[in-house]
Amino acid sequence: xxxxATQVIDxxxxxxxxxxxxxxxxxxxMMWFFLxxxxxxxxxxxxxxxxxxxxxxxxxxxTEEIFFHFPFTHAHLPLLYVALMTFIxxxxxxxxxxxxxxxxxMDKKGVVKWLAWTVVGGAIFLGSQAWEWxxxxxxxxxxxxxxxDNASLASNPYGPQLYADFFFFITGFHGTHVLxxxxxxxxxxxRAMQGWYEERGHYEMVEKVGLYWxxxxxxxxxxxxxxxxx
Amino acid sequence: MERDDIIEYSLHAHxxxxxxxxxxxxxxxxxxxLSIITAVEVGMGIIWGKSALDPEGWQWASIKFAxxxxxxxxAGYIVMVFMHLGDERKSLRNVILIPYFIFxxxxxxxxxxxxxxxxxxxxxxxxx
Numbered sequence: 001x002x003x004x005a006t007q008v009i010d011x012x013x014x015x016x017x018x019x020x021x022x023x024x025x026x027x028x029x030m031m032w033f034f035l036x037x038x039x040x041x042x043x044x045x046x047x048x049x050x051x052x053x054x055x056x057x058x059x060x061x062x063t064e065e066i067f068f069h070f071p072f073t074h075a076h077l078p079l080l081y082v083a084l085m086t087f088i089x090x091x092x093x094x095x096x097x098x099x100x101x102x103x104x105x106m107d108k109k110g111v112v113k114w115l116a117w118t119v120v121g122g123a124i125f126l127g128s129q130a131w132e133w134x135x136x137x138x139x140x141x142x143x144x145x146x147x148x149d150n151a152s153l154a155s156n157p158y159g160p161q162l163y164a165d166f167f168f169f170i171t172g173f174h175g176t177h178v179l180x181x182x183x184x185x186x187x188x189x190x191r192a193m194q195g196w197y198e199e200r201g202h203y204e205m206v207e208k209v210g211l212y213w214x215x216x217x218x219x220x221x222x223x224x225x226x227x228x229x230x
Numbered sequence: 231m232e233r234d235d236i237i238e239y240s241l242h243a244h245x246x247x248x249x250x251x252x253x254x255x256x257x258x259x260x261x262x263x264l265s266i267i268t269a270v271e272v273g274m275g276i277i278w279g280k281s282a283l284d285p286e287g288w289q290w291a292s293i294k295f296a297x298x299x300x301x302x303x304x305a306g307y308i309v310m311v312f313m314h315l316g317d318e319r320k321s322l323r324n325v326i327l328i329p330y331f332i333f334x335x336x337x338x339x340x341x342x343x344x345x346x347x348x349x350x351x352x353x354x355x356x357x358x
Contacts, residue, residue: 022322032326043334047341054345057285058358064279078279083272087265094261097312101253104245204243207314214312218305224268225301229275230294 031208035215038177042219045173046226049166061159063228069135079228085128086224089178092121093217096185100210103203108192111203115189118213122182129175136167170223177216184209260311267300 022029053060064078071081095117102110135142139149139157148155156164188209197203245253274293283290310316315323352358 022319022325024318024322029322032322036326036330039330040333043330043337047334047337050338051341051345054342055349055352057349062279062281064275064281079272079275083268086268090261090264090268093308093312094257097257098254100314101250101257104243105247105250106244202243207243211313214308217312218308221301221304221308225271225297229271229297230280 025204027204027208028211031211035211038215039219042170042173042222045166045170046222049170049226052162052166056160056162059160061163066136066158067132067228071131081128081132082224082228085125085132086220088121088125088128089217089220092118092125093214095121096210096213100203100207103197103206106198106203108195108198111192111197111206112189115185115192115206119182119185119189122178122185122213126175126178126182129171129178132171133168136164166227170227174216174219174223177219181209181213181216185213256311260307264304264307267304271297271300 024032067082068076068078069081070077095114099111099114099118102114134144137151138144139151141149144150149157151157151164151167153165153168155161158164188205191197192203192206197205274296278289278293280290283293309327315326349358
């Protein structure tokens, strides 16, 4: 981890161009490039949200008055479920970083254990997201029907249509990232269990999918603030 | 794909059991920090939410500002510690962060300026 930034790279390990840019491996650098482009997409979403809600400020709904439901209870708990989802995602990010750390010690058991917990955390988050969507779509009366009192891309019982559109696009796009992250983590978990990385001599693949998983968490931190809190 | 089997870069990343303990401790400290910030955010959202304060007043403006600061702190810890960007070469860190920040800050500035203008036109025309 800390070592690679200072290490002098051996001639035999250089890339095809005779250099090793930034002393990182090819795969890791490409993951960073991908994450930058993905961050620009999310940045586009969130700045577009800022643009619309700023000039629609008078009619924009108050989030606490929409997201106050909590599963298995009828209590009025504004934002608490979203906060719990945020917490779950942060914890799954922590288990991921522990898996990476175990990989650096070539501790196969540790990698498998922490990666498995990461997958579990991601799955819980996805389930919560599905529940959140159901509750949002059902609208204030809490019933899914075909009439106009359900939220969709074409109707929004809470206020401006754009509010529902941004909700579906931002959380949907993020949820898609979580879904693919869970699938990728699962694949790496299975390979780790089979001993692929042990044989290869390093667990860098865990680090690379870890970057993606942390990014998903990072985006949610911003979505939580700019969609729900503000 | 075949470059993935070159192990030398990644072998540099290996560390001992001793270092592992230190790194795990750091991870737990950061975890606690992220959880506390999230809890504070939610608490502030409930106590001084948009529904409780005048959305035009300075109180809500400062709460909003505090939310943004706390979010940036959380993001910084995630990127620098969890994503290990703080341990990479400085040049890689700059290549990733600086262009992104310049672009997003510019975009945000231009969109908010335009949004304010649209709002003022709507007010002028009596549409709001």
